[in-house]
Amino acid sequence: MRIGIVVDSACDVPADFIEQEDITILPVTVQIGNAVLADMRNEEATLNFLTGDTAAQAYNAETTPYTVQQVHDLFLNKLVLDYDYVFCICTTRTRSGIFDNAQQASYTILNDYKPVRAASGNNTPFALRVIDSQNVFAGVGVLAIEAARMRAAGETPPKIRAHLENLANSTHGYMVPPDLHYLRNRIKKRGDKSVSFLSAALGTALDIKPILTCHRGETSPVGKVKGFNAAVEKMFDFAGKRVRAGLLTPTMNLSYGGEMEEMRKLPGYERLRETCAEHNVEVFESFMGLSGLVNVGKGAMVLGFASEPHKFE
Incomplete structure (x- = not known):
């Protein structure tokens, strides 16, 4: 067939x-x-x-x-x-x-x-x-x-x-957006009020970046970290923990709103690659599509995997 x-x-x-x-x-x-x-x-x-x-x-x-x-x-x-x-x-x-x-x-x-x-x-x-x-x-x-x-x-x-x-039902997406003001303006246009002007302004002033998750159609913040690189590193390290705990498919999928070489220089990237290799998990990497870029902004870092229920730590 x-x-x-x-x-x-x-x-x-x-x-x-x-x-x-x-x-x-x-x-x-x-x-x-x-x-x-x-x-x-x-x-x-x-x-x-x-x-x-x-x-x-x-x-x-x-x-x-x-x-x-x-x-x-x-x-x-x-x-x-x-x-x-x-x-x-x-x-x-x-x-x-x-x-x-x-x-x-x-x-x-x-x-x-x-x-x-x-x-x-x-x-x-x-x-x-x-x-x-x-x-x-x-x-x-x-x-x-x-x-x-x-x-x-x-x-x-x-x-x-x-x-x-x-x-x-068991697939989890995680993202660190680079620009809260951009994200706030974008989702406001879509009628979504999940990022207020005040939180965007404070986040930008203090360089606080949220770590967002999507699971079963619902999106929400699961963490806040000072600095984009530090937030991405925390997300990568958490993904490595899930790999060690055991995924439901042998797949770690990464997408980035920029050049792949830029993504590969982000802190925590090499550790995640090594952890995936040790556990026979294949890593896929792609440039984020245009429709994704205009929704979350250039430079966004996203990863997806399937695993048992868990909490972001």
Whole structure:
């Protein structure tokens, strides 16, 4: 059976992984003033887009996920021909409309695919499953990586589906944003009041950086540390502790809103890499997608993994 994997562009996974696993992207379109770019996870295009006035006004960006019709057309024009079963893994529905759009489109896709496949000489059934990752950025990538691993191992779609849906409940994303004022302005535009002006102002004045988590669709702060580097180091060291305690998948997924060489110089990075190597956990690294960058700011550090319930310490 031919199994396909689809993710939205806010899912942070390496570009070579996307290419090797033939993963299809549902792009999010980003508009800043008159500048418009469909986020296809192209690092060069993203960096070129976020320059000058565009970068300065990024917090004011409008983001538009693939519509129901666009998802429907992508499947009918390509995916129902290339695959027999497709897993569509989406950013948590609490932060993006892409899950709801894909879910709604799935009903019409399953009604309309038969004549399309028949015209190509294929009368076998087609199926798809839309998965709410309940996470963001690198956290979404954990599920995409696991889907590819299980596909390569020859697992059946029902087993993959059950595992991914269960794994979503145990996936944890952690992030250190570099600029509280930017984050506050961005989430205010989205109608989120979780970072007040006062906390942003105090945090900036004192150089206090929050460590944020996303789990089961809910985001919240779990720590505050003076200095970006110190906060990232604390997050990396905590991730190392979870690796030593035992992860549910052999995956540590990192994404960064900047050059990879900058990320690799951050304190605690090498220790985390060494810990993962000692415990046979594969580390994935990616440049954060454009839709993620405009939401949390350039220079944000994010990691995702799946583990048993825990407290950040």
